[in-house]
Amino acid sequence: MKTTALGRIALATGITALTAGLFPASAHADDAVVERRTLPVLVEFADSAFQHPDKVKESTPETYFGAKKDSLASFFTELSRGRYRVTPAVDGQYAGPITLPMDASCDASKINTLTQEALAGQGLVRGEDYDSLSMVFPAQKTGCDWAGLGSVPGPYTWINLYGTDSGLGVVGHEFGHNLGLGHQxxxxxxxxxxxxxxxxxxxxxxxxxxxxxxxxxxxxxxxxxxxxxxxxxxxxxxxxxxxxxxxxxxxxxxxxxxxxxxxxxxxxxxxxxxxxxxxxxxxxxxxxxxxxxxxxxxxxxxxxxxxxxxxxxxxxxxxxxxxxxxxxxxxxxxxxxxxxxxxxxxxxxxxxxxxxxxxxxxTSAPAPEHTGTDTDAGDGLPDGADGTEVQGGGQGQEASGTEDAGNLAATGGDSGTLPLAVGGAGMLVVGAGALLLIRRRKQA
Structure with missing residues (x-):
């Protein structure tokens, strides 16, 4: 039976909902190379667009797939010693900007659903045309408590962009969550x-x-x-x-x-x-x-x-x-x-x-340079952020409508309240007392 693009996306998300939380606790490396077709998507809202769209379009391919060592692709290739490769899913290396039929919001589930629907309308379906979906959207008007969000494990990342380039610190951390890694x-x-x-x-x-x-x-x-x-x-x-x-x-x-x-x-x-x-x-x-x-x-x-x-x-x-x-x-x-x-x-x-x-x-080691703090999850500081960290617990946040997101781990932000890492309907909340980190942002 032939299905439409929207039908195929519904089928894909339904299947993943059954498997996202069932990744093995560990795996064994061999000579096989895992290639992860990754699709960054520039997402705008009905009431909020990127302030510098040309700079965002220029920086996004470099952040994800650039030849320099501080790109996501270079980072994972070196880290895995060539066993895991992040590759662009489309010739242009990113999609969008796509304007979603919603006002600026931190509703990750809704952003995900509407983004996949828009992509399906362009003939792009996860599991067929791309493996990982990274949604990059302007932070203006959202008020999110996080700079980045990632499914744990799973195929989705959300990047709440405060400047024109989120950088490897944020993107690499959230893709680490996709691999099933929590905050250490x-x-x-x-x-x-x-x-x-x-x-x-x-x-x-x-x-x-x-x-x-x-x-x-x-x-x-x-x-x-x-x-x-x-x-x-x-x-x-x-x-x-x-x-x-x-x-x-x-x-x-x-x-x-x-x-x-x-x-x-x-x-x-x-x-x-x-x-x-x-x-x-x-x-x-x-x-x-x-x-x-x-x-x-x-x-x-x-x-x-x-x-x-x-x-x-x-x-x-x-x-x-x-x-x-x-x-x-x-x-x-x-x-x-x-x-x-x-x-x-x-x-x-x-x-x-x-x-x-x-x-x-x-043998004595050389004196170190500063690499972080005891309460820094390692997400980096996007443009316009200061270095204030807050650590503690928080309240659960509903994520219905993103059934295959797995658990969500949130890091970074601009509020004194902490979002708890949560999953979609039927998923378990990350254990009580789990470390969740936010950052206070400078106000524009």
């Missing part, structure tokens, strides 16, 4: 025992946790995205000493240790400057993965200084040297770390560490 937080476990930890800001080790694009993403997030091969991730089943190479470095080798820790997992990585990443991050870092959800990992900080590379401390300020989880009888100690290589001893089942009481060998 930090847990302070100052006594070195994971039994008594307190949440304290964001990790500064990922674009999803305050590190900005220069931090890339962390090892558990790389596992979630499917960008580490089986040979690059070792699932530890026996006590021993393991050698790690830098997470984002070139060549072969083990990049992550995946250790059982009761119902959770403990993922250990070594970070060292490589390519465009980790100029301000050094040392061995560890993450708790709750219930095998690698996209919801939390950095473990066992230091007493409460400092990260995000607040101008040394690059290895929150790197671990040793830690213990008495409940699961797991311990680890760093034997040596520096110059692109680290050795880590792991003890399971309550076995003693042979390195107990020894100081790990370590």
């Amino acid at each position: 937080t930090r847990s302070l476990c100052a006594d070195g025992d994971l039994a008594g930890c307190e949440t304290a800001g964001t990790s500064a080790k990922s674009i999803m946790g305050g590190g900005g694009p220069a931090a890339g993403i962390s090892a558990p997030e790389m596992i979630r995205a499917g960008w580490l091969t089986d040979g690059e991730t070792v699932k530890v089943t026996a006590s021993g000493t393991y050698t790690l190479r830098s997470l984002h470095g070139e060549g072969d080798g083990v990049r992550a240790l995946d250790i059982p820790m009761g119902e959770d997992r403990l993922v250990v990585e070594y970070r060292h400057a490589a390519g465009s990443f980790d100029q301000d991050i050094e040392g061995v870092h560890a993450y708790r993965v709750p219930g095998g959800d690698y996209g919801a990992s939390t950095l473990i900080d066992v230091t007493e200084a409460n400092k990260t590379a995000g607040n101008d401390a040394p690059a290895d300020a929150d790197a671990v040297t040793r830690l213990t989880d008495r409940a699961s009888k797991v311990s680890l100690a760093v034997v040596s770390s520096g110059d692109g290589r680290a050795e880590v001893e792991v003890a399971l089942d309550g076995e003693a560490l042979s390195t107990a009481g020894k100081t790990p060998e370590k």
